[in-house]
Amino acid sequence: MNTALDQLSSLANERRLAVFRYLVTLGSGGAPAGDIAVYMNVPANTLSAQLSQLSRAGLITGRREGRSIIYSVNFDAIGGLILFLLEDCCNGRSEVQTRILAAITDVCRDDKDCLDMADAVQMKKVQDE
Amino acid sequence: MNTALDQLSSLANERRLAVFRYLVTLGSGGAPAGDIAVYMNVPANTLSAQLSQLSRAGLITGRREGRSIIYSVNFDAIGGLILFLLEDCCNGRSEVQTRILAAITDVCRDDKDCLDMADAVQMKKVQDE
DNA sequence: ATTATATTTCCATATACGTGGAAATATGGA
């Protein structure tokens, strides 16, 4: 829960949320701190502080490559945060959970891998009963 | 996205997150501001400020009942926030999305309604293809 | 009308947070 709080505060800032969303679009490849600063039009040291906060919260990770430090999002972390919210919000409220579930399966409609695994999940669930 | 920011900042505070989670456990019934203040062991006016922020963000709503104002969580809003994060995080990353999907269906395993609706979603999805 | 209860608004204060200049650190190339 303290992790969740850190992650929420990290995302609860316009610039950091923008950085995070930008990094999401870049996938695991990520981008060097300097490039992000240019893209965001922010001084390097200012951005560094933001990146370090996102990093402390576990939402992104930096790896050194030569002189650059490449930041990329930690997809597991955001998944964890989503689950935290989900468990919070769905405490005995199956309608909400189901509504979200529907939306998710909807979102992955065009994605073969996603559908296959969703099916697998469904199978496993049916087996369990 | 501005809504999401407001909601994130509202939850990014220890006390407010605690209030929110407490209200979640109470369901749509909610609780009067005063009771929440007692439960949280916080002066009424201080808590009032927190409630009003959660309310401005749309995460909770207050309805007057006699002298009391009853606050209860807005499940749609938290669902919306989850979807926002999900769309952000799953931009072309079906593994993550699927992992979360699996976790959700897992969470609702014991819940007949949830399963039924998950099945319905699954059906609809298969039809679409 | 008056009083009691529930909550909010106003306001002052303290603390936390975001920002960017200047200096420090780390790596790579000549």
Added chain:
DNA sequence: TCCATATTTCCACGTATATGGAAATATAAT
């Protein structure tokens, strides 16, 4: 070794946020 590049740390300043006392508002009961 010396210089250039990439990023961070240090620090000071301004702004935003959280807090709670005191007064205001709103409802209900007598």
